Amino acid sequence: MVVGSHVNLAISKELAEVTMNSNYDFDIAVIGAGHAGCEAALAAARLGAKTVLLTMNADTVGQMSCNPAIGGVAKGQIVREIDALGGEMGRVIDATAIQFRMLNRSKGPAMYSPRAQADKKAYQFDMKFRIESQPGLTLRQEIVEGLRVEELRAKGQGLCAEPDSENLNPQPSTLNQITGVMVRGGAVYRCRAVIITTGTFLQAIMHTGETKTPGGRAGDGTTGTLSDSLRELGFELQRFKTGTPCRLNGRTIDYSVLDEQPGDADPIPFSYLTEKLTQPQLSCWLTETNAGIHDLIRENLHRAPMYSGQIQSTGPRYCPSIEDKVVRFADRTAHHIFLEPEGRHTHEVYCNGISTSLPRDVQDRIVRSVRGLEHAEIMRYGYAVEYDFAPPTQLQRTLETKRVQGLYFAGQINGTTGYEEAAGQGLLAGINAALKLNGQPPLILDRSQAYLGVLIDDLVTKGVDEPYRMFTSRAEYRLLLRQDNADRRLTPIGQQIGLASPERSERYTQYDDEISRGTAALLAHRVDGLTLEEWLRRPEWSWETLSERTPELRALDLSPRAAEQIEIETKYAGYIKRQAAEIERQHKVATVRIPESFNFQGVPQLRKEAREKLTRVRPTDLGQAGRISGITPADLTVLMLYLKQPERLGSENRPAL
16 A cells, blocks of 8 residues: 555556566665654664665755754763664764863853764765665655555554543554655665654745745755655654754854854864874854844734745744844843854854844844954855654654554654754664564663653653753752763663673773773772772862772773763762662552553543553553653552552453453
């Protein structure tokens, strides 16, 4: 069965003969070559799956559609986790960045977050080259117009009960298996799994003032029939909005009146495989809006699509347009503007802080009113994009859809925002698709293991009502999820599933051995009756100062990174122990599994709201059930009784298992 394609399905004999050859037979097809698609395709191919990466334009693989930067608060931790598992984003940004900074240095280690400015084109070309060089991975320029599925079983053959409210995402009356995708021209790629990573391109419309243009990014088109295909399969789609600011010609900027923001003197790489960063760094520059600009924006709000009614969808709360900032923070007389160079071989500068969809003439006046930009020339005007996304409660924790076996969603199609969140989802979707085809257990990261675990759990359990951005505050165990220990948390998992390269495994083993030797030495040696560990716990002592006075530590000759890790774990040992105990308590609840076919509607003791939300999300254990908004401790108690002793509530009320 083909859904979503409006081309003539009577494929010619000639085309049928072409598509029957092995060039169209793959294990996994990835649709979209943005940050999610690149990580998904690389992971799947490295795990042995014959993979094809399909993109509308092979010249935009890995392109940064918005700001030329990787990392930031919580986002930097995600990039480190991607790298620790065997992903590619960290290595590419290390090779192509023009500035590195470690944010939140004034706070504790749990808040440190790496960030880098990218050479936008260099990043794109480097990622594309890695895609092209990967054995088992084929890059093709194609426009996907439909999905091919095969019906596996019909309603009444073991599927979950239908919900009793029209407000729910109904469980499928028919379970389908993905078998391939159809592209423009009628060719068919046959595969056993499909990962959709279409970013902002599903039925996308760009807005600049009153002008509307089809497309998910300036200069590119949109994919409309794929949305139709998903709807025909029963998926719910909604609309979100994002935006981007204007870009300037740096040659026309007066840098003499701006505040310089240089990179770190001793920059720290993102990837654990990068020995040292040696490239010269470029500065960013800081300026700000003013009261006159705010007045200008207020006078033209009726021409802003977000306020004229032209755009009805929800935009990102934590990356608002300048129009939103002026309206929401009316008491502010200025907002920062960060001027970020887009590369070493271009004068183009990104204006971080003034994302807008106001008309061009208003953008011109805004820019010319900013300190240092009085004579600046706009090279690209800002715009907003509206696009389709699929509420992520329609996914399992593997990122496989509940409606169609073998179909996975990753990136902005799940309602997220940001390169890093997208890349993390793509990596996990690619891993899980390959593992499933190989008959291996899925990789589901716990909230206590990684920010990636928090991200996926938030999406599939709570859903989204605005574009989702990761913050450190979303992680209840962030003291354990630091940027400095991502490899200790996740590289052993990468080794176990087969994604860690021999080089990564060897380096990790050496590093882990250093930490073991250093930790043992702290416990084995004493000074004035106290162990070296007890001395190191004191705030006035560091590994460096302690090593200067104790030959036993100097003799270890540890790397600076291993010494730093030991020091952090020693000084925060008490807090880490308390978080570990809390995790253990939570895991005792989470070990109570909920069968896949559990009928929540068959538990009358549950409140109607609880039955509806549990049916929509379909949690796999009591821990996940408890994180669903609106589920109370009383609801969990009822579920616990049903799962452990259903006979106590009467045999007539037992759930359909």
